[in-house]
Amino acid sequence: MAWRRNLRVVLVRSRNSLNIGAAARAMFNFGFSDLWLVEPYTAAFRKARSAVGATEVLKSARVTDDLAEAMGASSLVVGASGIQGRVQRQVRRSLPDAGHALRTHLQNRPAALVFGSEQSGLSNEQLSYCDWVLNIPTTEDCPSMNLGQAVALCCYEISRISRSVPKLKTPTSVSAIERHRVLEMLTPILEESGFIIPGQRASKLLKIRRWIGRLRLAPADARLLMGMLRQIDWKLQRDKRQ
Structure with a gap:
């Protein structure tokens, strides 16, 4: 099937x-x-x-x-x-x-x-x-x-579950790989801001990954969030160069 x-x-x-x-x-x-x-x-x-x-x-x-x-x-x-x-x-x-x-x-x-x-x-x-x-x-x-x-x-x-399982509506949350991309974009920003410090990096990222998972982000919300993160990162990098 x-x-x-x-x-x-x-x-x-x-x-x-x-x-x-x-x-x-x-x-x-x-x-x-x-x-x-x-x-x-x-x-x-x-x-x-x-x-x-x-x-x-x-x-x-x-x-x-x-x-x-x-x-x-x-x-x-x-x-x-x-x-x-x-x-x-x-x-x-x-x-x-x-x-x-x-x-x-x-x-x-x-x-x-x-x-x-x-x-x-x-x-x-x-x-x-x-x-x-x-x-x-x-x-x-x-x-x-x-x-x-x-x-x-x-x-x-x-x-073994019955074959008469109804189809669900169109997926409302992003995939695991997209959630991971959100974390990858968020991590350097949090490090740059000082929210994540070297000695706490692993434990903080663990909590943040779980938090992102609990959000159950819709595709449109994930795109909006990643757009915001890109803009923040661009601004941080520009300020560093000046």
């Missing part, structure tokens, strides 16, 4: 070739094909891609060092995380609720589902790119789930 093409699965810093292969196989089982890997361990990715029986999903997977690029045109970004303490000021949804929300969104809008590395999951910075967080309920004795299993569960949950 066409809606399946709207889902992008993003694996961040995957370390194990078997897990990469299992994730791709799970996507293939449920009809999803758009796989991106962010900073995978090179040897693991090469081994997974060259393995006998590697799926077309894996063979056509895209690789990048930039998480924002991997999320691309997605107007909804969901992070899968089982580490409760890391999620700060972000909506957390259970798997059934998340599956329904994603399925509805995917009817006519692109979305990205982001998974962290097997060793450490998604970092605070990586989670800050996400609109909300999906939680797969596991026991306290064994809270961490195998990457391939997690991808399979999520793909199943999304796929």
